[in-house]
Amino acid sequence: MTKPVSMSPVWHPFTQHALESAMKRVLKTEGAYLFDEDGDAVLDAISSWWVITHGHRHPRVMEAIRTACEMYDQIIFAEFTHEPAEQLARGLLAVVPAGLNHVFYSDSGSTCVEVGLKMALGFFHNSGAPRSRIVVMEHSYHGDTIGTMSAGERGVFNAAYEPMLFGVDRLPFPLAGREQDTLDAFETCCRSGEVAALLIEPLVLGAGGMRMYPASVLTELKRIAEKYGSLVIADEVMTGWGRTGTMFACEHADISPDILCTSKGLTGGALPLAATLCTAEIFDAHLSADRSRTFFHSSSYTANPIACAAAVANLEVWKNEPVAERIRELEMMHRQRLKRFELDPRFYNVRQVGTIAALDLNVTASGYLSDAGPKLRAFFRSKNLLIRPLGNVIYLMTPYCVTQEDLGRAYDAIEEAAGIFAVGAQ
Ligand SMILES: *Cc1c(COP(=O)(O)O)cnc(C)c1O
Numbered sequence: 001m002t003k004p005v006s007m008s009p010v011w012h013p014f015t016q017h018a019l020e021s022a023m024k025r026v027l028k029t030e031g032a033y034l035f036d037e038d039g040d041a042v043l044d045a046i047s048s049w050w051v052i053t054h055g056h057r058h059p060r061v062m063e064a065i066r067t068a069c070e071m072y073d074q075i076i077f078a079e080f081t082h083e084p085a086e087q088l089a090r091g092l093l094a095v096v097p098a099g100l101n102h103v104f105y106s107d108s109g110s111t112c113v114e115v116g117l118k119m120a121l122g123f124f125h126n127s128g129a130p131r132s133r134i135v136v137m138e139h140s141y142h143g144d145t146i147g148t149m150s151a152g153e154r155g156v157f158n159a160a161y162e163p164m165l166f167g168v169d170r171l172p173f174p175l176a177g178r179e180q181d182t183l184d185a186f187e188t189c190c191r192s193g194e195v196a197a198l199l200i201e202p203l204v205l206g207a208g209g210m211r212m213y214p215a216s217v218l219t220e221l222k223r224i225a226e227k228y229g230s231l232v233i234a235d236e237v238m239t240g241w242g243r244t245g246t247m248f249a250c251e252h253a254d255i256s257p258d259i260l261c262t263s264k265g266l267t268g269g270a271l272p273l274a275a276t277l278c279t280a281e282i283f284d285a286h287l288s289a290d291r292s293r294t295f296f297h298s299s300s301y302t303a304n305p306i307a308c309a310a311a312v313a314n315l316e317v318w319k320n321e322p323v324a325e326r327i328r329e330l331e332m333m334h335r336q337r338l339k340r341f342e343l344d345p346r347f348y349n350v351r352q353v354g355t356i357a358a359l360d361l362n363v364t365a366s367g368y369l370s371d372a373g374p375k376l377r378a379f380f381r382s383k384n385l386l387i388r389p390l391g392n393v394i395y396l397m398t399p400y401c402v403t404q405e406d407l408g409r410a411y412d413a414i415e416e417a418a419g420i421f422a423v424g425a426q
Pocket of ligand 1: 108109110111113141142143144201206207235236237238239263
């Protein structure tokens, strides 16, 4: 395929450059909006790939970044520590489910899940009773590195890398009325005595199509894991920081995972940072005069001080601003607007958990590679809305500062899109 001479050398993620029109430059961000070079204000209805929680450029977070810049850049995180990392670790332990005691920093969602997997395997290895099976849920997504792809759903996204991927055990997704099948499958896996960990997205499988399942399933999975001495790794990369209505989604199930992974909303979305939290038991299994038991993991940019300072500021926003109320209002706004789609035959699976709303558009060819996704995306962009359906799954996951009016505009556009793209529409 010949390329236009003027083509930018930048290779964008999840982008088929042969089909995509030229990228618009964003000149500024603020609140729930991206302002582009054409002077358009685009409503960021997916929080720039789920990272922005309060809103773009939250003043308190921006101020913390400016202040940190006066003191630090990257600092080696072995032999030295720094105040933002220390403060953040203490702050995190105060807001995550009880039972987590140690904080390991990295720099993306994928890496913090990799770290979680390595912690789990290291735990069993160092305990002298090695286990290496990882159990995941069908349709899950845990990142794009080789390890996290191995754990995630297989398909067109990773077909090329298949020979490199390791095997995991997969549980059927707990469809309504079929929850017991998931639990039974997990118990069967656990009986082998080889399951190191269940790696799971609590309550909602994000990239797998915003599939939601009841908290009680998670509670039961944790109970089964405990019974067989397997660990539970909660991948809260997407669900953390209020998305499901509580600070972390595990709270709905009233469970404390053994390992918790967080990244996207950790800095309010301002800078890349991730943390993997674990129990004292897991840390202690690596604590030894024997150097071979060291946790051998590091990213060069581990615990970047500026990013940590941004995350500390994010914690302050949670403490000092009415974030929980904002989230409750947003939940209500979604509930009200979703209601009208519930009996609409052009949609199915109308669903919501906390601030995440999703519905499937009734189209002839569904699935990620169907034309529905790109067509809908283009339609929404023509209305200055950044909404990226996953195939025929339309979802909204806005920053919490979104107004009723903004959200109304998004829902009106979804309704209009159904009139154009749904089965039977003229
Ligand atoms: C986005 C995501 C990841 C990967 O995070 P990156 O920062 O993109 O590497 C992992 N797990 C879940 C549940 C996610 O939504």
